[in-house]
Amino acid sequence: MNLAWRDIRYKFGRFVLTCLGLSLLLAVVITMAAMNRGQIEDATALVRAIGADLWIVEADTVGPFAESSRIPGDTREMIARMHGVAEAGSITLQNVQLDRAGRKVRLQVVGYEPGRPGGPVQIAVGREIMRSHYEMIADRQTGLKVGETVRLGRNDYTVVGETRGVVTLSGDSIVYVTLRDAQRLQFELTPPAARRETARGAQREQTNLVNAVVARITPDVPSEEVAEVIRRWKHLSVLTDQQQQDFLTVNVIERARRQLGIFMAILTVVSVVIIALIIYTLTMDKIREIATLKLIGAPNRTIVGLILQQALLMGLASYFAGTAMVYAFKAWFPRRLVMLPEDIAALFGVVVVVCLLASVLGVRAALRVDPGRALTG
Amino acid sequence: MTESTDRLPLVETKGLSKHFGEGESRVDALRDITMTVSQGEVVGLLGPSGSGKSTLLNAIGAIIEPNEGWMRLDGEVVYDNRWMRRDLRRLRLEKIGFIFQTHNLLPFLDATDNVAVVYYLAGIPRAEGLKRAEEMLEYLQVGHRKHAMPSQLSGGEAQRVAIARALANRPRIILADEPTAALDSVRAGIVMDLLRKLAAEQKAAIIAVTHDEKIFDRFDRIFKLRDGLLVDIEERARPKNQNASGT
Numbered sequence: 314m315n316l317a318w319r320d321i322r323y324k325f326g327r328f329v330l331t332c333l334g335l336s337l338l339l340a341v342v343i344t345m346a347a348m349n350r351g352q353i354e355d356a357t358a359l360v361r362a363i364g365a366d367l368w369i370v371e372a373d374t375v376g377p378f379a380e381s382s383r384i385p386g387d388t389r390e391m392i393a394r395m396h397g398v399a400e401a402g403s404i405t406l407q408n409v410q411l412d413r414a415g416r417k418v419r420l421q422v423v424g425y426e427p428g429r430p431g432g433p434v435q436i437a438v439g440r441e442i443m444r445s446h447y448e449m450i451a452d453r454q455t456g457l458k459v460g461e462t463v464r465l466g467r468n469d470y471t472v473v474g475e476t477r478g479v480v481t482l483s484g485d486s487i488v489y490v491t492l493r494d495a496q497r498l499q500f501e502l503t504p505p506a507a508r509r510e511t512a513r514g515a516q517r518e519q520t521n522l523v524n525a526v527v528a529r530i531t532p533d534v535p536s537e538e539v540a541e542v543i544r545r546w547k548h549l550s551v552l553t554d555q556q557q558q559d560f561l562t563v564n565v566i567e568r569a570r571r572q573l574g575i576f577m578a579i580l581t582v583v584s585v586v587i588i589a590l591i592i593y594t595l596t597m598d599k600i601r602e603i604a605t606l607k608l609i610g611a612p613n614r615t616i617v618g619l620i621l622q623q624a625l626l627m628g629l630a631s632y633f634a635g636t637a638m639v640y641a642f643k644a645w646f647p648r649r650l651v652m653l654p655e656d657i658a659a660l661f662g663v664v665v666v667v668c669l670l671a672s673v674l675g676v677r678a679a680l681r682v683d684p685g686r687a688l689t690g
Numbered sequence: 691m692t693e694s695t696d697r698l699p700l701v702e703t704k705g706l707s708k709h710f711g712e713g714e715s716r717v718d719a720l721r722d723i724t725m726t727v728s729q730g731e732v733v734g735l736l737g738p739s740g741s742g743k744s745t746l747l748n749a750i751g752a753i754i755e756p757n758e759g760w761m762r763l764d765g766e767v768v769y770d771n772r773w774m775r776r777d778l779r780r781l782r783l784e785k786i787g788f789i790f791q792t793h794n795l796l797p798f799l800d801a802t803d804n805v806a807v808v809y810y811l812a813g814i815p816r817a818e819g820l821k822r823a824e825e826m827l828e829y830l831q832v833g834h835r836k837h838a839m840p841s842q843l844s845g846g847e848a849q850r851v852a853i854a855r856a857l858a859n860r861p862r863i864i865l866a867d868e869p870t871a872a873l874d875s876v877r878a879g880i881v882m883d884l885l886r887k888l889a890a891e892q893k894a895a896i897i898a899v900t901h902d903e904k905i906f907d908r909f910d911r912i913f914k915l916r917d918g919l920l921v922d923i924e925e926r927a928r929p930k931n932q933n934a935s936g937t
Contacts, residue, residue, distance in 0.1 A: 314803065314806065314807060314810045314816065314819075316796075316798075316799075316807075319798045319799055319803070320798040322798070323797060323798035323839075324798075601794070602796050602797070602798075605790075605794045605796065606796070606807075606811075607779070608751075608753070608782065608788055609782065609783065609788065609807070609808055609811065609855070610779050610780065610782045610783025610784075610808070610811050610812075611779075611811050612779060612811075615811065683753070684753050684782075685748045685751075685753040685754060687788070687790060687794055688744065688747065688748065688751075688753075688788070688790060688791075688867045
């Protein structure tokens with residue numbers, strides 16, 4: 314005879330409502346964990362999408378994401394000729410803001426050389442950039458459709474392809490254009506501005522600059538060996554793919570992650586307190602029944618089992634409902650939510666521990682109940 | 691013990707005392723209570739509020755520990771001058787049945803399970819427990835309400851189910867705290883007649899706290915308490931072959 318389940322069944326509506334409230338709280342905790350993972354995914358999405366072995370950037374910098382980096386456009390040729398380098402490509406990065414149907418859309422424009430590293434690895438819809446100018450590949454998150462025309466700077470670009478899940482570390486969508494277009498977008502002055510610069514006698518600014526060169530290394534040569542040669546003889550900074558990802562996850566989004574972590578810890582404590590209060594209230598509500606059970610000879614393990622089983626049932630039902638809620642609504646969240654199986658399993662463990670901890674108050678109250686209380690009117 | 695088996699004393703106390711608090715705030719709830727209740731006997735505890743009736747019932751029910759004296763239940767010493775038997779829970783489960791003023795049925799169990807819970811706690815298999823519970827309900831003439839929840843039972847039906855639960859493990863001692871307080875006089879009489887019948891059939895002793903004058907004639911004896919003292923024992927209509935004594 315399972316007394317815990319019988320009691321729950323007897324007050325099922327109340328149990329469901331309690332679980333609903335608790336599941337919303339746990340859904341927030343789960344969302345925080347998923348946001349944390351999503352933030353890491355977002356931060357490294359572009360780096361992973363490019364899939365380079367080495368990132369060659371301006372000397373003494375850890376660019377192009379953590380710090381700004383500008384290197385000459387012909388650096389790529391120099392790197393590509395080195396022993397051990399299979400292929401290399403130049404990239405530029407630039408943030409722009411579009412006004413689309415009255416809505417501001419923030420984008421990061423990646424300039425790359427089609428056919429070389431730096432561009433999108435996988436195109437979900439449409440095709441690669443085939444023309445040297447005014448074509449664009451946009452991520453699905455931008456809302457731009459294949460065939461649509463977008464004005465960037467002084468020119469109109471046609472969306473020819475669509476990627477999935479490639480965003481910046483701040484969650485902005487990424488679009489790809491050719492390196493030439495990106496350089497013009499970034500460095501070329503409008504005619505009035507150019508005339509103004511000429512009038513004040515300024516030198517014409519160098520526009521053949523890139524933010525980084527990405528290289529893929531042949532399998533027979535260690536990446537670190539190539540990196541060391543570039544550092545020593547080419548006077549440039551080199552980051553391996555892993556270093557670049559580490560910089561992004563450890564340094565760049567560290568503060569945001571810590572903040573999320575603190576929120577999660579606070580919410581977990583709040584959950585413990587709320588579950589403890591609920592369990593305590595549920596226990597106090599049936600203090601007379603507990604006294605009766607003790608009076609007719611129920612051992613302490615029956616009473617403790619009654620409370621623990623109810624706490625666990627409530628916690629687990631709320632956990633599953635909360636997880637289902639986050640799964641159901643994660644597409645509507647403005648930031649990417651990533652729920653990894655190991656995180657879900659860890660949270661399951663946390664919920665079980667939280668429920669057990671939260672039961673302590675209720676169990677303590679129940680064990681203190683005097684059986685004689687059943688006799689008092 | 692020289693008495694025959696059908697006159698076996700089930701509750702024996704000698705000099706039983708209980709006080710609450712110490713010093714100025716000390717309250718003597720029971721003072722030097724010496725009494726014996728034998729099998730088949732139905733006795734009442736009567737007295738004004740604060741006279742010690744409930745404390746005595748709690749002491750006999752092994753719910754509270756006395757401070758002095760001696761107590762034996764069904765031949766086993768439970769308390770002997772500051773020594774208290776340890777496994778009181780099992781003692782209550784096996785030897786004592788409780789009937790409450792309000793029926794105190796578990797609201798989340800139906801009538802059958804309210805009785806079967808005693809078998810469950812005693813470790814009897816579920817199917818066997820349910821069978822015995824249904825038989826007990828039939829015996830108490832509430833078998834037709836076996837699937838009803840406590841909230842669906844009338845006062846009399848609920849009290850019968852509570853009695854069925856109290857008797858489920860065939861206890862030797864049944865303690866009742868105002869068992870008829872929530873019933874009208876007709877039903878109160880029926881319940882007391884039923885308790886008398888059960889005491890005789892199961893050779894159990896029944897001790898009931900009551901204020902209900904309508905049922906005084908159903909007791910073999912009435913113990914009167916005042917200020918924690920047993921001041922009088924009133925002999926009532928005692929059935930034959932039953933022994934009772936008290937001082």
